Amino acid sequence: SNSFNSKDHPHRRYNPLLDEWVLVSPQRAKRPWQGQQEEPLTSVQNQYDPECYLCPGNLRINGVQNPRYEGVYVFDNDFGSLLSEGVSFDKTEDELFQMKPERGINRVICFSHDHSLTLPEMSVEAITNVVSVWKEEYQNLGELDYINHVQIFENKGAIMGCSNPHPHGQIWAQSSIPSQVARTQQNLKNYYDKHGTTLLSDYLQREIEINERIILENKGFVALVPFWATWPFETMIISKKPLNNLLAFSHEDQALLAQILKDLTTKYDNIFSVSFPYSAGIHQAPTDSESHEEWHFHMHFYPPLLRSASVKKFMVGYEMLAEAQRDITPEQSAEILKKSSIIHYKNR
Amino acid sequence: SNSFNSKDHPHRRYNPLLDEWVLVSPQRAKRPWQGQQEEPLTSVQNQYDPECYLCPGNLRINGVQNPRYEGVYVFDNDFGSLLSEGVSFDKTEDELFQMKPERGINRVICFSHDHSLTLPEMSVEAITNVVSVWKEEYQNLGELDYINHVQIFENKGAIMGCSNPHPHGQIWAQSSIPSQVARTQQNLKNYYDKHGTTLLSDYLQREIEINERIILENKGFVALVPFWATWPFETMIISKKPLNNLLAFSHEDQALLAQILKDLTTKYDNIFSVSFPYSAGIHQAPTDSESHEEWHFHMHFYPPLLRSASVKKFMVGYEMLAEAQRDITPEQSAEILKKSSIIHYKNR
Ligand SMILES: O=P(O)(O)O[C@H]1O[C@H](CO)[C@@H](O)[C@H](O)[C@H]1O
Ligand SMILES: O=P(O)(O)O[C@H]1O[C@H](CO)[C@@H](O)[C@H](O)[C@H]1O
Numbered sequence: 001s002n003s004f005n006s007k008d009h010p011h012r013r014y015n016p017l018l019d020e021w022v023l024v025s026p027q028r029a030k031r032p033w034q035g036q037q038e039e040p041l042t043s044v045q046n047q048y049d050p051e052c053y054l055c056p057g058n059l060r061i062n063g064v065q066n067p068r069y070e071g072v073y074v075f076d077n078d079f080g081s082l083l084s085e086g087v088s089f090d091k092t093e094d095e096l097f098q099m100k101p102e103r104g105i106n107r108v109i110c111f112s113h114d115h116s117l118t119l120p121e122m123s124v125e126a127i128t129n130v131v132s133v134w135k136e137e138y139q140n141l142g143e144l145d146y147i148n149h150v151q152i153f154e155n156k157g158a159i160m161g162c163s164n165p166h167p168h169g170q171i172w173a174q175s176s177i178p179s180q181v182a183r184t185q186q187n188l189k190n191y192y193d194k195h196g197t198t199l200l201s202d203y204l205q206r207e208i209e210i211n212e213r214i215i216l217e218n219k220g221f222v223a224l225v226p227f228w229a230t231w232p233f234e235t236m237i238i239s240k241k242p243l244n245n246l247l248a249f250s251h252e253d254q255a256l257l258a259q260i261l262k263d264l265t266t267k268y269d270n271i272f273s274v275s276f277p278y279s280a281g282i283h284q285a286p287t288d289s290e291s292h293e294e295w296h297f298h299m300h301f302y303p304p305l306l307r308s309a310s311v312k313k314f315m316v317g318y319e320m321l322a323e324a325q326r327d328i329t330p331e332q333s334a335e336i337l338k339k340s341s342i343i344h345y346k347n348r
Numbered sequence: 349s350n351s352f353n354s355k356d357h358p359h360r361r362y363n364p365l366l367d368e369w370v371l372v373s374p375q376r377a378k379r380p381w382q383g384q385q386e387e388p389l390t391s392v393q394n395q396y397d398p399e400c401y402l403c404p405g406n407l408r409i410n411g412v413q414n415p416r417y418e419g420v421y422v423f424d425n426d427f428g429s430l431l432s433e434g435v436s437f438d439k440t441e442d443e444l445f446q447m448k449p450e451r452g453i454n455r456v457i458c459f460s461h462d463h464s465l466t467l468p469e470m471s472v473e474a475i476t477n478v479v480s481v482w483k484e485e486y487q488n489l490g491e492l493d494y495i496n497h498v499q500i501f502e503n504k505g506a507i508m509g510c511s512n513p514h515p516h517g518q519i520w521a522q523s524s525i526p527s528q529v530a531r532t533q534q535n536l537k538n539y540y541d542k543h544g545t546t547l548l549s550d551y552l553q554r555e556i557e558i559n560e561r562i563i564l565e566n567k568g569f570v571a572l573v574p575f576w577a578t579w580p581f582e583t584m585i586i587s588k589k590p591l592n593n594l595l596a597f598s599h600e601d602q603a604l605l606a607q608i609l610k611d612l613t614t615k616y617d618n619i620f621s622v623s624f625p626y627s628a629g630i631h632q633a634p635t636d637s638e639s640h641e642e643w644h645f646h647m648h649f650y651p652p653l654l655r656s657a658s659v660k661k662f663m664v665g666y667e668m669l670a671e672a673q674r675d676i677t678p679e680q681s682a683e684i685l686k687k688s689s690i691i692h693y694k695n696r
Contacts, residue, residue, distance in 0.1 A: 002433070002435045002436070003435060003436045003437070004435040004436065004437040004449045005435075006447060009431065009435050009449050010429060010430050010431055010449065010450050010451075010452070011447055011448060011449045011450050012447070012448055012450045012524060013446065013447045014446035014447070016443070016444060016446075020527035020531075021524070021526070021527050023429060023430075023450060023526075025428075025429035025430070027431065028427060028428070028429050035506060035509060035510065035511035036506040036507065036509070036511075079376060080373075080376070081358060081371060081373035081376050081666075081673055081675075082358050082371075082373070083357065083358055083375065085350065087350045087351060087352040087353075087357050088350070088351045088352065089351070089352040095364070096364060096547070096550065096551050096554060096575075097554070097575055098361065098362035098364075099354060099359055099360070099361045099362070099575075100359060100360055101352045101357050101358065101359045102358050102359050102360045102371060103358075104358070149670075151666055151669060151670045153665045153666060153669055153670075154665070155662075155664050155665040158384040159384065160662065160664045160665070161384070161662025161664045161665070162664075163384075170665065170666070172666050172670070176360060176369070178369070178371075178666075178669075178670035178671035179368035179369050179670070179671045179672075180668075180669060180670055180671060181669075181670055181671075183368075199444070202444065203444050206444060206445070227444075227445055227447075279664045279665045279668050279669070281665065281666075281668075281669040281670075283669070300668075300669060302668050314503075314508065314509025316503050316508045316509045316510075316627045317501045317502070317503040317508070317509070317518065317627045317629065318429075318499055318501060318518070318520050318526075318629075320528075320627050320629075320648075320650050321499060321501055321526075321528060321529075321627070321629040321631070321648060322497075322499045322501075322520070322526035322527070322528055322529055322629075323526035323527045323528060323529075324527075325429055327429075
């Protein structure tokens, strides 16, 4: 029989952050596509849109008027998934029907007053302001006694359920540690207890040595396609130092994260010369007042596109019931991302 | 403060099959939708489509001709995610870079020769034939020494990545037990070891007593919205007896499963008077020659639609990074599904 080769043969890879496997099928990239096509994101032209509920000075659906803000602007989501009031609750023990109230705050963060921009089109300085507001929000929300976790994320593109092209992200702060984060934390902790170093420090060092999946690197951060990536162009940004959370960021760290964010999102846009959709978010220590030595700041990018601006990867059927599956190898994706320019296609 | 009420207050529910939580936000159903709209599935009119690679007698892309089959027809996927040949492999121990070859077989199962049909439009008899082919495939594939798990599923609708409306499903058989199944199995086993009964027997009995989330029931099976449902109209079909896998099915069981499949998918179509998209699949014991007392046959339905035939639930951002979240309660969905007729809207 043939000897195994990860470029040609189906295989599974292990994701140590989630303690689960992903099925990689390199031979499948050849299959013809006859399925659904997406509308590619067309660029927004106007810096101000009178219909946009995020633009400065506009009325929101609930009648509140946005201030005439410049730069970053944060407010409570008008249709949040959480409510900040506490409710009384009699805990009952029932193994099969467990339910408990959840308290929290949903915030919306406009990255810019300019309706037409996206992160890659903003200056490093302007993105640095976004990062420092993330830090502020993490701090202020985290200090509330009933908030134990602050999830910062961005959904970009209609294909990712984002209903407004105005550049913005969200923050969901809550009492419980969400399932995915709790799992990640458990795996980080197991590793830290065993080795005395963070999983991501050791992983990053190995990736830098191997130098096959690294996309970008600066003094503070590395962007790479993880060995266990699930989405076709999935990447992670990892801090070089084992920073616990945003509070450990110096001014310089904030600017360095902004720089790598700009370059990575520019590379994404350049792959298919479109505004590249994704969900992205930060994983960092919960705000539950524990020390969390095991945590190591990182950011996940989960973009849905696979073959072109209009053909996405469907995580359905087998993936929902059995296991994540990908059609090109992480190394092939890394190759494409490495070749992609850091000069935005609109500026060429 | 208010006292907790699961109809009005955000809360979390526990999924004992996956050992994870889902965030339920009943108050969020009111938010306006300005995002992406889907093309509803239009019905297929022609019983035979000369362009369809699944229709009887047609040529597939790789040049193979389908037989002029009647009823159910199964063949190996031309662009599978797995390959059946073994490859030699030197196992290396590396905590952070674990990878191993995966061997398997991908099959496609046409439910009918008739291009225009879908499961709810087929007769119970014809669906019974589908069930008995599932059983046959589970048996034949499972008997191969390198196959330890057989995943049977259906992706329905372009929105679910299904590239062809011809009624069909898939079977992915492989050496390893996929991540989701392994997790489910672990939780089923923990429960069985503790109680000496299957988790789903005890759960089902309680649901029948409560009678709030039960959609359909016959002599052999129950269809319900699980207490911990994630997708807006997620359901499960559970066998009343703790049947391990399809091999334990009598002829009568096969017909009873077919009956409930027809009625459930009919109810789905009737909610928005469209062919209702979903991914569905069977969870049952792996074919690894262990006895697996803990396993209890069930089928998951994960439909993406939320508000209408064209507005789906996006599992993005917070959901990808943190935790599944839903906007209407499982009880509200159950109410809608209970009211929905078992006479298909096309036949009225
Ligand atoms: O095999 P198909 O129908 O071409 O492909 C579809 O189902 C597969 C199994 O769920 C997924 O991996 C694909 O992403 C999806 O497009
Ligand atoms: O809050 P939005 O942008 O209206 O909504 C979007 O992001 C949320 C958080 O990821 C998801 O729960 C929604 O399904 C999605 O449509």
